[in-house]
Amino acid sequence: MSATTLTIISIVIIFAATTLGSAFVFFFKKGFGTKANDFVLGFAGGIMLASSFFGLILPSITESQTMDVYSKWSYIPPIVGFLLGGLVLWGMDKLIPHTHLSNDVSEGMGGKNLSKNTRFFFAVTIHNIPEGLSVGLACGLGLAAAKTDSTNLTLAFSALSLAIGIAIQNIPEGAAVSIPMFGAGEKKSRAFLFGTASGAVEPVFAIVGLFLAQIEVISPWLLSFASGAMIYVTLDELIPDSRQTQDAHIGIWSFMIGFVVMMALELAF
16 A cells, blocks of 8 residues: 555545544434533543644644754754644634533624524634644555655545544534534424535645645644644633533543543554
8 A cells, every 4th residue: 555545545534434423413313411511522632632742732742852953952843733733723713703501601803693503603613623634644654655765655644544534533523513503493404414514624624734734844833833823722612512411521531531541542553
C-alpha cells in the first residue's frame, strides 16, 4: 500500500464517518437522552485531546527539533503555533454565530434570524475545521517522507491512525448533530443533511493541510496550530457539553475511554 493510497483513505473516512453517524437519525423516534449525550461528547473529547497530543504536538516538536533552520529556537514553533491555533478558534467563536449546548448561550456576530438548530450546526462545523486540517497535515508529512524513501510509510500510517481516531469520534458527532435536530422538530431527512454537511469542511481543510504540509519549514507551526485549535474546541465545546446530567462521572469516564482508544491507535501504528 502506498502513501498516496493511505492518504486517500484517511481523508475519505473522516467524512464518511460523519455521514454514517448522521444517518443514525433514521433509527431514532426521539432525540438523545442527556446521559447518551454526555457519553457521546465525553468520548469525542477524549479522542480529540489524545489526537492533539500524540498526533500533532509530539510530531510538531520532533519536526522542529530536526530542522536546522530553528536550531536553538526549536521550542518556538510548537509553543507559538499552539497558542495561535487557540486564538484563531477564539476569533471564529466571536465572529460566527453559533450556540453552545451546555448553557444555551449564543455567540458570534449577528445570527438573530438564525434558528437554534442552525446555530448549533455552525458550532459543530467550526470545530470540524481543525480536525480536517490536522488529518491533512499528518498525511502531508507522510507523503513527504515517502518521496525520499518509498518504503518509509511510518508517518503515512501514523496519519491513518489519526484519521481513524477522528473518524471514530465523528460517528457519534454526526449523530450528535442530526438526532438533537430531529428531537427539536426538524424532519429526519433535513436533520441528516445538516449532520452530513457539518462534516463536509473536514475533507476540504484536509486537502488544504495536505498542500501546506509540503512547505517543510512551516510544518511544525501548522501541526501545533491544529493541536491548539482542537484543544480549544475540546475545552470550549465538548467537555462542558458532556456534563449536562447531575452525574458528571458519565462524561468523565467516556472522556477517559475515548483518550485510551486514541492512544491505543497511536501505539498500534
